Amino acid sequence: MTLSGPGYVYGPVPSRRLGRSLGIDLVPFKTCTYDCLYCQLGRTTNKTIRRREYVPIAEVLVQLRRHLETGPKPDYISLAGSGEPTLNSGIGNLISGIKGMTDIPVAVLTNGSLLGMKDVQDELMTADLILPSLDAGTASMFRQVNRPHIDLSFEKMVDGLAAFTARFPGKIWLEVFLLEGLTGTPEEIAAMAAIIRRINPARVQLNTVSRPPAEEFARPVPADRLSALGKLFPGPVDIISETARDDTPAAFPGRTPDADIVALLERRPCTAADVASGLGLHVTEALKQLEALIAGNRVETVMTGGRNFYRATPAASRSASGETERYLQACQADFWQEIFRAERDLLLPYLQAGEEILSVGCGPAIIEGMLGDQGFRVTGLDRCREALDQAPTNIRMVAAPAEHLPLATAAFDAVLFIASLQFMERYEQALEEAARVLRPHGTLLVLLLNTASAFIRDKLRDPDSYVSTIRHTNVHEIEAVVARRYDVQGEYRLGVRDGVIFASDNPTEAVIYLIHGKRKPPKDDGHS
Template identity: 55%
Template sequence: MTTAFHHVYGPVPSRRLGRSLGVDGLTFKTCSFDCVYCQLGHTTTHTIQRREYVPTAAILDEIRRKLATGDRPDYISFAGSGEPTLHAGLGDIIRGIKAMSDVPVAVFTNGSLLWMPEVCEDLAQADVVIPSLDGGDAALLNRVNRYVAPLTFEQILDGLYAFRDHYAGQIWLEVMLLGGISDGNDAVDAIAAHAVRIRPHKVQVNSVCRPPAESWARPVPAPRLLEIRQRLAAALPCPVEIIAEHLDDMAHTTFRTQIRDEDILALIERRPCTAAGVAAGLNIHVTEAIKHLELLVADGKAVTLPQDGEVFYSACELRTV
């Protein structure tokens, strides 16, 4: 029986979820958006068609085997190679997880399909849903997210509004802001007005931190992010926080002594990581991570991506299944 993992990765360090076991149920890169800031590059399958892109049984088998290793994550999260709600078996997978484990389930979503009753039904099984809203009007949202036709701005918003009325779990609304594009006061106020209607449990302000699909997608400076957080907090009844990466490899009291190249590649093919990020996600010392990463680069299996004074590592070849 195979021991490889193709659709489950990590646990990886998450800015919001601690150590998160990632579930990726899509072929690369299948999404309803083609976000200019996406760390995975451009969308290759631009669609709103829901189907079983990867067999549900295969995903559940990998989750079961991963949990059996005893490395308990803080969350099991759906993210990966595109928009998780495009997988038609999402609800069955979440129910399967609940049957085998008490680890809470989180779903990262761009929120574009929440107007579909079947998507809302699937997400109802999750403990936390983290939708995004990156623009307060049609022009800005499309400039940043480049959503596929026939989606409309109104349809996306109506789905976010309706989902809040029927979902019993936690909703954390993520707002990804771009420097010089969506970080002005008018743009922030427009997002705040919609967030009032969405009524999330909290709003998480984010900006570009990994190499983006478009080089002109730039981060918002830290002082401006603080101003935006204060502006949103004054307008909203829920907490507003800035999410940023805090990776400290010395937080580990013990480290794994054995690590396989395929474990590292499974991580960096889905999200470019620094050496510290790989170390935190795989519970190894940062010097061990650097050693393996540099060997992967030398072998032509990984590349370095300088970004804002840091070096990220990404796999050279991306999955097709």
């Protein structure tokens, strides 16, 4: 089984400052050094200043490469997301990896709280654009608006901003977020203006509440007053506009996966026009998909400033872990345990003791754990980290997509796809990657679900069964694709009828179509 997993790359997002921005989320939801009144993502749930690699940078780079290969070129790659990105201690390695992959400029959207730390400064030096924030001119207002971690002081934050700006070779655009009745007063603006003269950013960008804030009393400064207040700040000053860009690329299809919309709305509430602009949809199609997601309790609406915003529901954010829990609970039944043992027994005749085995799309790795118990050195790979967290401890686990394996070439004696290949949209690319990591004359084993069998047909009609999400049902078409790279044979195995499991090669009752074979040797180029 393969489960959908966490997506660290999202969008493109329609950005008021950066055009169409492909976002990267470097920390878990609402992991931040602040708990700002105006935050569009709600209250901070993990207020911390502890730096560590909250999400795996290697996997982030794999996902980024996939997005860049399949979508239009964004204006920026933005390190932002659902918390404070500089909390991730791997941010420097990520920026280096992006620079080695593409010439798209890298922007870092940060609250600026950690810019005084030398390691953070060092890690950000190769970025193209840094967009820090200054939301207050005094320590008391800083505590009221940003509600920082107890170990962060206003003075250290300001000193850090000034020190970083003096050192950074790229551009710095300083966002100043004004709130009506709080920071939008002449006294507070005069104090912020004095600090900005010391920081000396390339640009100042004035902003105010435009999306649903964490606290209802966080009110926007009216547009006409915001423009007037802009004249009180030093340097070039931009008044950030909510106007959506109308440059949707024609290369995008008329529909985008629902998961991409939910991933976007988990990071920021959006209007239908925002979703359409960011993901390259016609606004009518965006509205159709949003309405369907509302009906499925994955998206909800909220009114702010007379505008209708969409945001992901808590249920949508919990869906991956809930799917894993439901699957594991079902797997405890005696019937499924017998199925798993029978599938393991189908694999064993083609494997040699002590071999290095990779199982792609392993989910919680139930059968893989059984193989580990029998002395095989097993690596289980799946894009869903929640599933891998439930895997047995006797195998090595890797969180990554099947289409971009972060594994060495010719590293495995056997590669397995156990009821997983049919669920992969681009399964041909997954097979190419499997061939790359497989040693010469290595073994490929693919267990496909036979959708011609009565048992699997019933599962296809059950919306609560993971089988209902299958993408590719024709086992012989898949076998033809596999045969391009491998010398293979296919056979029907394992009948199921009325809860009884038995040996069968009858296509109408066998639930498994087993493809087994060896990797073909490279073609001779004709040179001796």
